[in-house]
Amino acid sequence: xxxxxxxxxxxxxxxxxxxxxxxxxxxxxxxxxxxxxxxxxxxxxxxxxxxxxxxxxxxxxxxxxxxxxxxxxxxxxxxxxxxxxxxxxxxxxxxxxxxxxxxxxxxxxxxxxxxxxxxxxxxxxxxxxxxxxxxxxxxxxxxxxxxxxxxxxxxxxxxxxxxxxxxxxxxxxxxxxxxxxxxxxxxxxxxxxxxxxxxxxxxxxxxxxxxxxxxxxxxxxxxxxxxxxxxxxxxxxxxxxxxxxxxxxxxxxxxxxxxxxxxxxxxxxxxxxxxxxxxxxxxxxxxxxxxxxxxxxxxxxxxxxxxxxxxxxxxxxxxxxxxxxxxxxxxxxxxxxxxxxxxxxxxxxxxxxxxxxxxxxxxxxxxxxxxxxxxxxxxxxxxxxxxxxxxxxxxxxxxxxxxxxxxxxxxxxxxxxxxxxxxxxxxxxxxxxxxxxxxxxxxxxxxxxxxxxxxxxxxxxxxxxxxxxxxxxxxxxxxxxxxxxxxxxxxxxxxxxxxxxxxxxxxxxxxxxxxxxxxxxxxxxxxxxxxxxxxxxxxxxxxxxxxxxxxxxxxxxxxxxxxxxxxxxxxxxxxxxxxxxxxxxxxxxxxxxxxxxxxxxxxxxxxxxxxxxxxxxxxxxxxxxxxxxxxxxxxxxxxxxxxxxxxxxxxxxxxxxxxxxxxxxxxxxxxxxxxxxxxxxxxxxxxxxxxxxxxxxxxxxxxxxxxxxxxxxxxxxxxxxxxxxxxxxxxxxxxxxxxxxxxxxxxxxxxxxxxxxxxxxxxxxxxxxxxxxxxxxxxxxxxxxxxxxxxxxxxxxxxxxxxxxxxxxxxxxxxxxxxxxxxxxxxxxxxxxxxxxxxxxxxxxxxxxxxxxxxxxxxxxxxxxxxxxxxxxxxxxxxxxxxxxxxxxxxxxxxxxxxxxxxxxxxxxxxxxxxxxxxxxxxxxxxxxxxxxxxxxxxxxxxxxxxxxxxxxxxxxxxxxxxxxxxxxxxxxxxxxxxxxxxxxxxx
Numbered sequence: 001x002x003x004x005x006x007x008x009x010x011x012x013x014x015x016x017x018x019x020x021x022x023x024x025x026x027x028x029x030x031x032x033x034x035x036x037x038x039x040x041x042x043x044x045x046x047x048x049x050x051x052x053x054x055x056x057x058x059x060x061x062x063x064x065x066x067x068x069x070x071x072x073x074x075x076x077x078x079x080x081x082x083x084x085x086x087x088x089x090x091x092x093x094x095x096x097x098x099x100x101x102x103x104x105x106x107x108x109x110x111x112x113x114x115x116x117x118x119x120x121x122x123x124x125x126x127x128x129x130x131x132x133x134x135x136x137x138x139x140x141x142x143x144x145x146x147x148x149x150x151x152x153x154x155x156x157x158x159x160x161x162x163x164x165x166x167x168x169x170x171x172x173x174x175x176x177x178x179x180x181x182x183x184x185x186x187x188x189x190x191x192x193x194x195x196x197x198x199x200x201x202x203x204x205x206x207x208x209x210x211x212x213x214x215x216x217x218x219x220x221x222x223x224x225x226x227x228x229x230x231x232x233x234x235x236x237x238x239x240x241x242x243x244x245x246x247x248x249x250x251x252x253x254x255x256x257x258x259x260x261x262x263x264x265x266x267x268x269x270x271x272x273x274x275x276x277x278x279x280x281x282x283x284x285x286x287x288x289x290x291x292x293x294x295x296x297x298x299x300x301x302x303x304x305x306x307x308x309x310x311x312x313x314x315x316x317x318x319x320x321x322x323x324x325x326x327x328x329x330x331x332x333x334x335x336x337x338x339x340x341x342x343x344x345x346x347x348x349x350x351x352x353x354x355x356x357x358x359x360x361x362x363x364x365x366x367x368x369x370x371x372x373x374x375x376x377x378x379x380x381x382x383x384x385x386x387x388x389x390x391x392x393x394x395x396x397x398x399x400x401x402x403x404x405x406x407x408x409x410x411x412x413x414x415x416x417x418x419x420x421x422x423x424x425x426x427x428x429x430x431x432x433x434x435x436x437x438x439x440x441x442x443x444x445x446x447x448x449x450x451x452x453x454x455x456x457x458x459x460x461x462x463x464x465x466x467x468x469x470x471x472x473x474x475x476x477x478x479x480x481x482x483x484x485x486x487x488x489x490x491x492x493x494x495x496x497x498x499x500x501x502x503x504x505x506x507x508x509x510x511x512x513x514x515x516x517x518x519x520x521x522x523x524x525x526x527x528x529x530x531x532x533x534x535x536x537x538x539x540x541x542x543x544x545x546x547x548x549x550x551x552x553x554x555x556x557x558x559x560x561x562x563x564x565x566x567x568x569x570x571x572x573x574x575x576x577x578x579x580x581x582x583x584x585x586x587x588x589x590x591x592x593x594x595x596x597x598x599x600x601x602x603x604x605x606x607x608x609x610x611x612x613x614x615x616x617x618x619x620x621x622x623x624x625x626x627x628x629x630x631x632x633x634x635x636x637x638x639x640x641x642x643x644x645x646x647x648x649x650x651x652x653x654x655x656x657x658x659x660x661x662x663x664x665x666x667x668x669x670x671x672x673x674x675x676x677x678x679x680x681x682x683x684x685x686x687x688x689x690x691x692x693x694x695x696x697x698x699x700x701x702x703x704x705x706x707x708x709x710x711x712x713x714x715x716x717x718x719x720x721x722x723x724x725x726x727x728x729x730x731x732x733x734x735x736x737x738x739x740x741x742x743x744x745x746x747x748x749x750x751x752x753x754x755x756x757x758x759x760x761x762x763x764x765x766x767x768x769x770x771x772x773x774x775x776x777x778x779x780x781x782x783x784x785x786x787x788x789x790x791x792x793x794x795x796x797x798x799x800x801x802x803x804x805x806x807x808x809x810x811x812x813x814x815x816x817x818x819x820x821x822x823x824x825x826x827x828x829x830x831x832x833x834x835x836x837x838x839x840x841x842x843x844x845x846x847x848x849x850x851x852x853x854x855x856x857x858x859x860x861x862x863x864x865x866x867x868x869x870x871x872x873x874x875x876x877x878x879x880x881x882x883x884x885x886x887x888x889x890x891x892x893x894x895x896x897x898x899x900x901x902x903x904x905x906x907x908x909x910x911x912x913x914x915x916x917x918x919x920x921x922x923x924x925x926x927x928x929x930x931x932x933x934x935x936x937x938x939x940x941x942x943x944x945x946x947x948x949x950x951x952x953x954x955x956x957x958x959x960x961x962x963x964x965x966x967x968x969x970x971x972x973x974x975x976x977x978x979x980x981x982x983x984x985x986x987x988x
Contacts, residue, residue: 028110028117032130033084034063036181038190039098044177046163047079048108048128050117054079059163062103062177063135067167073141075159080207087185088199088211091391095203099194101183106132133184134177137170139163197375202391212387216379216432217372219875220816222291226370226378227436228253228268229295231425231444235592237413238599242430244383244404245412248423248444249365250307251299252276252316252580256364258284258292271581276316280362286396294389295368296402301361306420309558313511313577315362366393367402370433378433378815385433413445423447428602435814440593440601449561450576451475454584456497456528457550458519461512468512470504471557471575472548474529475589495585495769496530498568503559506574514578515555522551556582564589671695672736674729674793682726693729696770696794700725700801707803708753708961711937719938719961725800727932727961732793734973735930741813743774743787745925746799747806753934760804761785771795774814789814805932808925811881816874822978823881823985824926825856825868825889826919830901832911835864835956837899841913842866842949844892852888852986857978858949860956862933862941866949867926869975873982880985882920887988889915929975932961940964943974 030049037045037058044062047054057073064071087102110117111127120126124143130136145160165171181189188196200212237245253268254277263284265273277298287294300312369389370377377385390401404427405412413424423446431441453473461469476495507515527533527550556579562572568589593601671694678693685691688701703725706718728735749757762785763773772795775786790796790807799807811820827841842858845868849856856868872881893900893915901909919926927933927941938961948954959967 028115030108031084032106032108032132033102034059034104034132034135035086036062036101036103036177036183036190037096037098038100038194039090039096044103045076045100046073047084048117049081049084050121052081054081054083055121057141057161057163063139063163063165064177065135065137065165065170065172065175067165067171068173069165071163073161073163075143075161082207082211083201085185086199086201086211087183087188087193088201088214089194089197090201090203094201096201099190100201101188101190101193102185103177103180104132104134104184106130106136111138134180138166138168140166200388200391202387205387205391209387212384212391214375214377214380214384214388216381217375217377218379218816218819219374220376220819222257222259222293222371222374223376225255225257225266225270226293226295226433227270228255229434229436229442230438231427231442232438232440232598232602233590233592234426234443234445234595234598236595237409237424237426237445238595239407239410240599241407242428242603243409243426243599244386244406244429245409246367246402246404246425246427247365247416247421248425248446249297249299249402250309250422251297251312251365254296254298254364255370256281256284256292256294256296256366258287258289258294260290267581269581269583276580277362281364281398286394286399288392288394289372291371291373292369292392293371294366295370296364296366296399298362298364301363307422309422309577310508312362316578316580363397364399365402366399368433376815378435381430381432382427383429409445413447417447421447422450426602428605431602431605439605440598441605443593443595443598443602449563451559451561451570451573451590452579452582452587453500453503453557453559453570453573454497454553454587455515455519455551455555455557456499456553457548458515459502459548468507468516470502471515472499472502472533472550473557473559473570473573474498474500474553475587476585477588497528497553498589499529499531499533500589501565501569501571501573503557503570503573503575506560506576511575511577518555518578519549519551522554524550524552526550528553553584556584556587671792671794673733674797679726679729682722682729685722691797693797694792694794696768696792696798698794698798698801706752707749707805708934708938709936711960714937716962721801721803723961724803724805724932724938725797727938727964728796728800728805729793730965731930731968732796734968734976735796735928736790736792737973737979738929738975739790739807739809741789741815742809742811743776743785743789743814743817744810745787745808746802746804747808747934748802748804749806749934750803752803753936753938757806757934761787763788768798771798776817805938806934807928807931809928810923810925811878811920812874818877818922819874820876820878820881820920821872821874821982823870823872823876823885824919825870825885826916826926827866827868828914828916829864830906830909830911830913833864833899833913838864838866838913838956839949839954840896841892841899841915842868844895845888846946846949848888848892852988854986855977855981855983857943857975858946859929859941859943859975860954860958861927862931862939862957863935864956866956867941869926869978870985871978871981871983873984876985878920878922882917884985884988885920886917889917891988929978930964933957938962942967945971945974 032048035045037043044059045056046059046063047056056076056079058076059071059073061071085102085105087100089099090096109129111129114120114127117126125140127140129138141161141163143159143161198215198217200214202210202212254273255266257264257266261284263282265277265281267273267276280298299307300315302308302311366389369385372388386404393399393401409424409426416424423444426443426445428441431439434441453475455471456474457472459469459472461467474497477498558576558579559570559573560576561570565571674693682691685700685703687704691698691700703720703722705721707721707724708719710716710718746760747757748760749755763771772789772791773786774789788795799805810817811822811824812818813821825845827838829838854870856870858866858868860866899913901912901914903909918924929941929943931941933939933941935957937957939957940959940961942959942964944954
């Protein structure tokens with residue numbers, strides 16, 4: 001049946017994409033679904049797949065197995081096949097607003113006497129059989145009235161039918177759908193779907209894109225600020241099915257944070273945006289949200305509606321009286337027609353029907369949504385974040401939705417060039433948001449080459465430019481010698497300012513005056529460049545070095561370039577404007593990556609959520625209710641979908657599985673394994689030297705230094721640092737899966753495991769700049785720490801070289817740092833506790849968890865104890881997990897009070913064990929799986945099976961640096977499921 005009624009009730013004016021596919025067959029069998037739908041009033045949507053659409057009836061009381069009952073059914077508009085397995089929420093003000101669950105699904109078949117179901121429905125009666133999980137048997141649905149309103153439930157054009165279960169031996173007297181309220185897809189109720197909102201259906205959007213997948217959203221407190229994600233420069237545009245293309249706005253990056261009607265804005269460095277754009281987005285009536293964080297760019301529009309960075313500089317010069325975009329500055333994707341169907345014309349800028357702009361008005365181009373009403377969206381794929389953003393923006397002349405085009409990047413960039421815009425941004429449609437990272441999942445395509453530069457001095461002008469002739473500029477780069485000239489910033493490695501020439505054109509009189517005013521307070525005696533500018537360059541700026549006024553390198557400018565010389569100097573550089581609030585240490589020379597390499601790298605980084613067109617949430621439909629086929633990344637057009645992504649998200653890997661690369665979620669990807677060649681180089685190396693591993697060169701030192709004393713009777717001697725580095729290189733593929741996206745606390749033993757060590761949370765300024773760092777935001781009670789985050793084998797090997805082998809990872813991830821993904825049970829033996837008594841306590845916990853139907857993952861600590869990690873959905877805070885583990889621990893302790901003490905101080909415990917539930921508190925951690933403990937032989941905190949608690953050979957330090965890899969090869973990563981086997985905590 002056609003979709004005319006479905007389309008008529010929805011608005012597709014903003015996009016030309018198809019609103020559901022055409023009818024494809026009229027088979028007398030197919031799939032069916034019953035969705036429990038709480039809209040204006042509760043009803044059940046009964047849908048049969050016929051002719052490529054879902055023929056639908058609304059059944060107020062739901063289907064029944066009672067053959068004596070007749071259920072009224074209202075024939076409503078056909079729905080697209082894409083709606084078959086939808087379970088989620090239709091937002092307010094959308095057609096059918098409310099929550100929906102997949103109450104039942106299965107297959108149906110028309111009776112033999114009904115070869116043409118469409119004709120039977122037109123005639124007013126269809127006889128069929130259902131094979132579902134709740135409803136089965138023979139049914140008839142028959143029309144009882146013509147068109148016309150016959151109940152408060154019906155629309156003016158609906159038909160009233162009856163749904164009847166035949167007497168076929170499968171009937172059940174008194175059977176009521178309301179007695180079976182759970183979803184067959186996820187086991188959830190409507191209330192749970194409403195509260196979790198892991199999927200939205202935007203009724204006004206085309207069916208192929210109407211569903212917004214929020215399954216990767218994480219319940220978390222709203223952060224004060226999210227460090228913006230950045231794009232990598234590439235050399236040319238490209239055409240690719242998996243990439244979206246947006247306008248690169250020539251303006252200022254601004255993050256809008258909305259909380260209960262209040263609004264704050266932040267520059268990309270976290271500075272107060274009101275300093276630069278006072279009142280621009282206040283009040284936040286432009287968005288329909290209680291809490292939200294929006295990423296965007298403020299641009300100044302000229303009389304033709306084009307962004308003009310120079311005009312924006314003029315507005316910033318006053319920092320007051322900021323204008324609002326007039327009704328209709330509509331520079332956006334919609335204006336960039338390319339003449340290709342599905343290319344630039346498919347993106348709508350969201351101008352909301354505004355008319356031509358007045359000169360120099362400001363507008364906020366919103367292009368990403370990072371947080372909404374209690375949930376972080378950082379791990380939601382880009383395409384769904386953008387759809388959600390577009391659905392909550394209200395018409396407002398201050399704010400535009402920054403649209404995009406799909407696939408046609410070459411044609412799009414040419415259209416951008418014709419419109420005289422700055423460039424384009426290519427974004428992988430499945431990319432997650434990587435705070436603070438310059439990612440290859442976002443690529444920058446420039447029409448006019450530009451570069452940020454740091455001002456290190458200026459030269460006097462001549463003729464009509466007597467005040468300022470040129471700016472002496474540079475950029476920061478890593479200093480291999482370990483020395484730095486210029487500014488230092490906490491948390492950034494030592495860098496030097498490299499001389500890059502001069503910028504001598506593009507200044508207005510106003511810009512010259514502003515620059516001189518700013519530079520006057522930064523004057524210094526010596527040049528900030530290391531090394532100083534070469535003597536043979538002085539003629540190029542028309543004067544001797546003595547004529548240069550040197551300044552501290554704190555001011556950042558934007559310049560258009562004609563290119564770079566062979567010796568690394570800018571050519572034909574013209575001043576564009578000052579980059580307000582930019583951290584100079586972040587200014588590096590941008591080198592374009594080849595587009596083929598960049599696209600390949602970006603696609604590897606951003607498999608993210610499953611491709612649009614794949615079953616990606618909850619569990620896949622047992623009846624194949626996917627959203628069509630997806631083409632492979634190479635655009636070859638071959639049909640098929642990667643169901644392995646769904647399986648890996650739901651099931652722990654099989655024993656022996658050890659992935660060599662991070663899967664999906666890691667926000668910063670480096671190789672997770674060392675090659676045999678790299679290990680051979682390590683084995684053959686002398687006492688120290690450079691070692692290339694995982695794409696990073698490490699400077700290894702004291703490789704033959706003993707780190708762990710030998711075990712008694714071990715004739716192999718002490719364990720050296722070389723062996724420790726090799727162990728971390730070998731175990732990295734399994735260990736990193738438990739450290740990914742988690743801040744680390746480090747216990748370092750630079751003098752060896754038999755000497756005192758020290759705890760380290762902060763990276764030092766001298767630590768390598770390539771290390772991935774994360775600094776806490778919004779910490780008031782203590783100084784914020786800057787933690788290392790392990791994102792590759794090189795990081796683990798660097799830690800080993802620092803003798804930081806006792807690694808503790810946070811129980812939470814970066815996107816929700818105060819929402820743990822584990823509840824931790826720590827059996828801490830007392831001085832008189834025997835190993836057998838420790839095992840008794842562990843077995844009691846095993847029994848208690850079995851009774852509660854909670855899945856836990858045990859491991860020995862490598863010293864004396866046993867720990868049990870319980871993976872949980874990140875919806876609890878640390879106080880809740882502490883309370884839950886305390887109740888469970890006290891119940892276990894009550895069974896053997898002679899073994900357990902609840903005293904805090906060790907001296908007051910009488911030698912008894914403590915069941916330390918306090919390790920669940922915020923920032924507290926337990927030793928990570930596969931980390932090494934400071935004891936003879938280098939024992940490892942090793943995952944075990946529950947059955948091994950009954951193995952007489954089990955010891956807490958049974959496996960060490962020299963034997964753990966053999967164990968992993970034999971049994972695999974026994975902790976693998978702990979990262980995916982998330983569960984809710986039942987009452988204790």
